[in-house]
Amino acid sequence: MWAKPITLSGSQVTLAPLSQAHAADLAEASADGNLSQLWYTSVPAPADVPAEIDRRLALQRTGSMVAFAILDAQGRPVGMTTYMNIDAANQRLEIGSTWYRKSVQRSGLNTECKLLMLRHAFETLGAIAVEFRTHRLNQQSRRAIERLGAQLDGVLRAHMKMPNGTLRDTAVYSITAADWPTIQAHLTHALTR
Numbered sequence: 001m002w003a004k005p006i007t008l009s010g011s012q013v014t015l016a017p018l019s020q021a022h023a024a025d026l027a028e029a030s031a032d033g034n035l036s037q038l039w040y041t042s043v044p045a046p047a048d049v050p051a052e053i054d055r056r057l058a059l060q061r062t063g064s065m066v067a068f069a070i071l072d073a074q075g076r077p078v079g080m081t082t083y084m085n086i087d088a089a090n091q092r093l094e095i096g097s098t099w100y101r102k103s104v105q106r107s108g109l110n111t112e113c114k115l116l117m118l119r120h121a122f123e124t125l126g127a128i129a130v131e132f133r134t135h136r137l138n139q140q141s142r143r144a145i146e147r148l149g150a151q152l153d154g155v156l157r158a159h160m161k162m163p164n165g166t167l168r169d170t171a172v173y174s175i176t177a178a179d180w181p182t183i184q185a186h187l188t189h190a191l192t193r
Contacts, residue, residue, distance in 0.1 A: 001063045002088035003125055008116040011073070013109050015116060018057065018067035018080060023050045025077035026069065033102025042163065043099045056082060056097070063088070070100065070113055078104045081113060083121070085131070093121060094131040108191065114148050115187040122180045129176045135162075136169035145173050147190075149183040 005017035016022075027046035044052040059065035064086050070079040079100035086093045095117050100109060121127040132150050134141040146152075150173035159170040175183050 002091075003063075003066045003083050003086050003093060003121075005060065005066055006120065008068075008120055010112040010116050012107075013073070013112045013116070014071040014075070015068040015081065015113060016071055018053055018060075018069045020050060020053055022069040022077040023053055026053070026080065029078050029101035030099075033105075042097070052080075056080070059084070070098075070109065072104060072109065078109070081117070083117070091126055091128040092131065093125075093127060094133060095121075096131075096133055110144060111148075111187055111190050115184070115191070118148075118175065118180065118187075119184065122177055127177065129174050132173040132175075133170050134173075136171045142171055148175070149179070149186050150175050151179075 007017065008015040027049040030043055030049060031046045053067075056065060056067035060067050064084065066083040066086070068081050069077045070081055072078045079098065081098040082096060083093045084096050095114065098110075098113075118130060121130050131153075132145045132148075134145065136142075136155055153172045153174050156170040156172060158167045160168045162168050
């Protein structure tokens with residue numbers, strides 16, 4: 001397998017291989033802000049967190065995903081993220097299925113989390129490009145992706161069905177290996193402010 005479970009650590013955040021040991025804290029994190037009620041994204045309801053962990057770990061076993069628990073500086077699980085849609089042959093992957101408890105959103109955790117994941121993807125895995133995808137109408141997510149420095153590649157119209165039956169237009173962004181030195185400098189600087 002090209003991308004494998006690994007622990008990535010920074011000063012504010014640690015990305016640990018996801019396991020059922022994180023389930024109780026992640027259920028509490030999902031309840032913070034009632035995140036599962038957001039119609040334009042897929043955050044598991046607190047009771048559904050163990051099943052979501054199982055789903056992600058099953059995809060990990062097939063080689064299409066690497067699942068992480070996002071831990072704050074105190075080691076408390078505050079969200080989940082993944083490398084997904086892993087395409088080893090073309091050295092591409094997506095960072096996605098990311099969510100954070102409401103109380104840590106806009107705290108700098110996402111910036112450091114993405115810096116760690118991008119650094120590992122480009123410098124260790126040798127990725128050619130890293131994608132980010134979100135619902136066209138998820139403005140909070142789109143702003144966060146754009147703050148990273150990712151470029152909008154386009155919008156896939158009527159790309160997929162949402163759990164509520166609506167069709168999702170998917171905004172696709174990417175960072176390429178050529179972009180990485182500038183993006184790394186940008187994210188490192190953002191963390192010092």
